[in-house]
Amino acid sequence: MAAAPLTPxxxxxxxxxxxxxxxxxxxxxxxxxxxxxxxxxxPPGFPPAMAAExxxxxxxxxxxxxxxxxxxxxxxxxxxFYFPYRTGDTYERLEYLGxxxxxxxxxxxxxxxxxxxxxxxxxxxxAANVDKEKLARVAVGRGLHRFLRHKALQxxxxxxxxxxxxxxxxxxxxxxxxxxxxxxxxxxxxxGAIYSDSNFDQEKVWRVFRNLADPLISLETLGxxxxxxxxxxxxxxxxxxxxxxDAWDKSLKVEVLIDGELVGSATYAQKKEIAQNRAAKAAxxxxxxxxxxxxxxxxxxxxxxxxNELDIAGTLKCQ
Amino acid sequence: MAAAPLTPxxxxxxxxxxxxxxxxxxxxxxxxxxxxxxxxxxPPGFPPAMAAExxxxxxxxxxxxxxxxxxxxxxxxxxxFYFPYRTGDTYERLEYLGxxxxxxxxxxxxxxxxxxxxxxxxxxxxAANVDKEKLARVAVGRGLHRFLRHKALQxxxxxxxxxxxxxxxxxxxxxxxxxxxxxxxxxxxxxGAIYSDSNFDQEKVWRVFRNLADPLISLETLGxxxxxxxxxxxxxxxxxxxxxxDAWDKSLKVEVLIDGELVGSATYAQKKEIAQNRAAKAAxxxxxxxxxxxxxxxxxxxxxxxxNELDIAGTLKCQ
Numbered sequence: 001m002a003a004a005p006l007t008p009x010x011x012x013x014x015x016x017x018x019x020x021x022x023x024x025x026x027x028x029x030x031x032x033x034x035x036x037x038x039x040x041x042x043p044p045g046f047p048p049a050m051a052a053e054x055x056x057x058x059x060x061x062x063x064x065x066x067x068x069x070x071x072x073x074x075x076x077x078x079x080x081f082y083f084p085y086r087t088g089d090t091y092e093r094l095e096y097l098g099x100x101x102x103x104x105x106x107x108x109x110x111x112x113x114x115x116x117x118x119x120x121x122x123x124x125x126x127a128a129n130v131d132k133e134k135l136a137r138v139a140v141g142r143g144l145h146r147f148l149r150h151k152a153l154q155x156x157x158x159x160x161x162x163x164x165x166x167x168x169x170x171x172x173x174x175x176x177x178x179x180x181x182x183x184x185x186x187x188x189x190x191x192g193a194i195y196s197d198s199n200f201d202q203e204k205v206w207r208v209f210r211n212l213a214d215p216l217i218s219l220e221t222l223g224x225x226x227x228x229x230x231x232x233x234x235x236x237x238x239x240x241x242x243x244x245x246d247a248w249d250k251s252l253k254v255e256v257l258i259d260g261e262l263v264g265s266a267t268y269a270q271k272k273e274i275a276q277n278r279a280a281k282a283a284x285x286x287x288x289x290x291x292x293x294x295x296x297x298x299x300x301x302x303x304x305x306x307x308n309e310l311d312i313a314g315t316l317k318c319q
Numbered sequence: 320m321a322a323a324p325l326t327p328x329x330x331x332x333x334x335x336x337x338x339x340x341x342x343x344x345x346x347x348x349x350x351x352x353x354x355x356x357x358x359x360x361x362p363p364g365f366p367p368a369m370a371a372e373x374x375x376x377x378x379x380x381x382x383x384x385x386x387x388x389x390x391x392x393x394x395x396x397x398x399x400f401y402f403p404y405r406t407g408d409t410y411e412r413l414e415y416l417g418x419x420x421x422x423x424x425x426x427x428x429x430x431x432x433x434x435x436x437x438x439x440x441x442x443x444x445x446a447a448n449v450d451k452e453k454l455a456r457v458a459v460g461r462g463l464h465r466f467l468r469h470k471a472l473q474x475x476x477x478x479x480x481x482x483x484x485x486x487x488x489x490x491x492x493x494x495x496x497x498x499x500x501x502x503x504x505x506x507x508x509x510x511g512a513i514y515s516d517s518n519f520d521q522e523k524v525w526r527v528f529r530n531l532a533d534p535l536i537s538l539e540t541l542g543x544x545x546x547x548x549x550x551x552x553x554x555x556x557x558x559x560x561x562x563x564x565d566a567w568d569k570s571l572k573v574e575v576l577i578d579g580e581l582v583g584s585a586t587y588a589q590k591k592e593i594a595q596n597r598a599a600k601a602a603x604x605x606x607x608x609x610x611x612x613x614x615x616x617x618x619x620x621x622x623x624x625x626x627n628e629l630d631i632a633g634t635l636k637c638q
Contacts, residue, residue: 092437092438093430093436093437093438093441095438096426096430096438096441096442097426097427097430100422100423100426100427100445101423101426101427103419103422103423104419104420104422104423107415107416107419107420108416108419108420108514108519111412111415111416111515117412118411118412119411119412119414119415122412122415123415126419195427196430200427200521202519202521
């Protein structure tokens with residue numbers, strides 16, 4: 001299927017009609033053609049087109065050459081980019097398509113890789129490979145975010161924070177990071193663009209994504225969500241756990257009580273869920289540290305229960 | 320991919336053991352073996368295999384001939400079917416795969432059919448074509464439910480109720496019906512089976528589903544959810560609306576208050592959401608009836624505002 005035209009509906013006729021009274025309405029395509037086929041100066045009132053060398057750079061990162069180059073620009077255009085010009089098409093439709101085909105292809109991949117795995121773990125594995133953080137890591141890891149066309153003032157700062165923090169978690173933070181949605185959006189929209197441009201060839205899409213997202217998260221590298229891990233830990237060690245979130249609306253803080261005692265807390269203003277996950281992680285770290293000390297103290301005295309049962313994310317080994 | 324074997328691991332030795340004390344456990348497969356080549360007797364402790372003529376009948380409904388016939392049986396086997404035999408594989412992995420590929424293909428279909436439609440309506444259109452009710456209607460409409468292998472006692476009754484009620488809504492009830500999940504599951508699992516059997520050929524999958532699900536729900540036939548419709552209606556006619564759900568846990572009833580007055584209610588024990596949707600629908604019907612009367616009374620007096628603005632699911636036309 002040809003891409004949705006970047007110019008609004010009903011413009012085909014206008015190209016052959018006399019120039020409109022506002023010159024901005026019909027001119028852009030004409031000028032671009034002269035410079036680089038598809039990359040022309042914007043007429044008054046329209047934002048600039050993506051440079052041909054940028055289009056080529058994105059194609060090189062993806063390992064895919066587009067038949068319809070305008071799809072690259074469309075896939076990288078955020079709604080804010082149009083300010084102060086007249087608005088136009090954004091990446092959202094391509095993102096919708098890309099999300100659907102990625103979910104399908106990653107489902108297929110885990111289905112055929114793990115031939116007896118039940119749907120529950122299959123779903124968790126799929127999610128880890130197509131969720132906001134994994135795709136944001138792909139965007140940043142491959143430098144695709146540098147080509148994003150936007151004018152959202154706070155976005156560069158948010159991306160910078162994410163890039164700084166993602167280094168702490170080599171594979172996936174499992175809910176501790178809060179990447180800007182636009183980063184995962186553009187991976188999905190570029191994938192949607194390839195699906196559309198290739199006449200819906202899922203194998204071409206898969207080759208691109210398999211390469212971009214390498215290494216995929218496997219059962220071996222799939223981490224645990226800190227809240228699940230905390231509850232499992234406390235169940236095994238017979239501790240009572242309570243996550244207190246009620247005050248977040250005012251304090252922006254979530255606290256974790258273990259047997260009634262404050263063991264971990266975290267403050268995060270943007271999302272309560274992230275604050276909760278970080279509080280759970282803080283509590284887990286504290287508990288593991290305490291157990292480590294207890295185990296050192298009791299070493300040689302044969303007191304290892306219930307620690308023998310624990311193997312939390314491979315970090316806690318029985319002595 | 321070859322299907323996961325229907326017989327559990329480690330049973331080969333047992334095939335040579337003497338028949339079980341309860342003759343009913345082994346008999347069904349015995350008859351099948353003589354009739355059809357791939358359909359052999361079940362060894363002691365195993366449930367009967369699907370009859371070859373049933374497999375062929377399902378293939379005829381789907382318009383697809385399987386290379387691996389065992390996938391048909393697997394796609395139609397519910398966990399309850401194994402009672403009182405030893406448990407084995409069920410349709411759940413195929414359902415997981417089928418759900419993913421269906422979502423992708425219906426996303427693609429609405430994406431290329433409606434070339435300028437934003438993601439919001441695209442998502443609603445997709446949902447209407449792959450949700451539990453649409454797929455349950457497909458299962459019943461094509462008679463696929465007759466081949467379901469299960470022993471869930473209450474299921475036949477639930478299916479019967481759904482079949483009775485779906486006739487009231489020619490296209491989709493938009494949240495008023497509560498189809499048994501197993502009906503949509505087997506459409507997804509059969510689609511997953513075709514995707515797997517065809518070496519992941521999405522075009523073959525699409526041909527089957529496009530035919531099974533015909534007619535697909537389009538923008539023209541897409542109804543409104545009764546709760547959204549009620550809120551829109553009340554906003555346009557400047558009425559205050561409140562849906563009271565708090566007492567459902569005890570009374571199983573949801574009530575709709577319009578300007579403080581009880582206008583509609585519904586009782587549904589299994590799901591609060593269905594009770595809510597039915598209460599909203601009851602309130603809407605009542606409001607439309609009232610407006611109809613008001614309009615008749617005021618006909619000829621030029622009082623049509625704010626009813627002129629309304630066109631609710633095509634049922635309310637201005638006089």
